[in-house]
Amino acid sequence: MRLGAKNEYQPSIPTASMADIAFLLIIFFMLTITYEVDKTQLTIPKTQIRMEVPKKAAYVSVDPNGRLRVSNGEEMSALVPGVEDVLSFAASIIATDPGKAFVLKADTETEYRNVDEVLDALKRAKVEIIYLLSNAETVDDATSGE
Amino acid sequence: MKFKRERVTDEIPTSSMADIAFLLIIYFMITMTFTATRGLDFAPPKDDDNPPIIEREDSVLIEIQPNGDLIVDQRPMRLDELIDYLKPKLERNPEKPVIIRPEASAPYGRMVDVMDELRQGKEKAGLKEEIRISLPTQREIDSLWF
Numbered sequence: 001m002r003l004g005a006k007n008e009y010q011p012s013i014p015t016a017s018m019a020d021i022a023f024l025l026i027i028f029f030m031l032t033i034t035y036e037v038d039k040t041q042l043t044i045p046k047t048q049i050r051m052e053v054p055k056k057a058a059y060v061s062v063d064p065n066g067r068l069r070v071s072n073g074e075e076m077s078a079l080v081p082g083v084e085d086v087l088s089f090a091a092s093i094i095a096t097d098p099g100k101a102f103v104l105k106a107d108t109e110t111e112y113r114n115v116d117e118v119l120d121a122l123k124r125a126k127v128e129i130i131y132l133l134s135n136a137e138t139v140d141d142a143t144s145g146e
Numbered sequence: 147m148k149f150k151r152e153r154v155t156d157e158i159p160t161s162s163m164a165d166i167a168f169l170l171i172i173y174f175m176i177t178m179t180f181t182a183t184r185g186l187d188f189a190p191p192k193d194d195d196n197p198p199i200i201e202r203e204d205s206v207l208i209e210i211q212p213n214g215d216l217i218v219d220q221r222p223m224r225l226d227e228l229i230d231y232l233k234p235k236l237e238r239n240p241e242k243p244v245i246i247r248p249e250a251s252a253p254y255g256r257m258v259d260v261m262d263e264l265r266q267g268k269e270k271a272g273l274k275e276e277i278r279i280s281l282p283t284q285r286e287i288d289s290l291w292f
Contacts (some may be wrong), residue, residue, distance in 0.1 A: 019164045019166055022164055022167030022171060023167055029171065029174030032178070033174060033177065034180050034183070035177065045259065047185075047186050047259075047262040048266060049262055049265040050158075051185065051186070051187045053183050055186060057240050093216075099284060103185060104185075106254050107254070108253060108254060109228075109250050109254070110254045111250065111252070111253070112248040113250035114251065114253050116248075116250070116256075116284050119281070119283055120286075122190070123286075127190065127191070128189060131184075131185035131187050132185050132186040133183070133184075133185040134184065135187050137262075
């Protein structure tokens, strides 16, 4: 008895849903992406207390040589000549958005006098909250710290 | 003569959609920063017409030397001894301010270490309230204390 003609199946990978998956991934990335507004390469301190910085917080970075960069949180950071420029920059931001958070990104080896001047400028500009940017401290870091 | 009519079916060409989608995914993956931006939050005191006058004797003064050593109330101390020293004082007076005063040439990272340790004080020492940390700038010290 003949059971009928054999159906021949061509092996193939189903790709119909690939575009759907890809677009779902794109939507995920578009919603979660945060652009780094300050790309200054610094060794920032490590802490155990770490609070999440609000999105679009303004940045002030201080490198080990005391060079200052500022960003309003939306544009890339730009070099400024002195601490008075940080004061005028912060004051102009606070004038439009009094609750704006500021992030201080400084190298761990920066002399404190440079940071002190920036903190003073931010206080004079009436900044309400400052985040001292840090990395997570591991147990090894904590035990080797002392 | 009979002409063969070619049938044209209406369709949107979607064959390159997956390629475009994956290119976008690659772009987002490269530009994305996975690490959440976090840091030690610090709120400068708000403007007050009548700021409380704090005598140095009523507070704990932590000085940070240029080499990173700590002098607490004029006594050398290690960072891990700080909370044990503060605990009895803060149990007697939870509102006692703890003033951090780094030397101008002290490393910024050391100040962050001290602030991180103090922020953990409530949990480590089992205190009822957060430690009141004060980080006056050099201008404030010059204008208020001397």
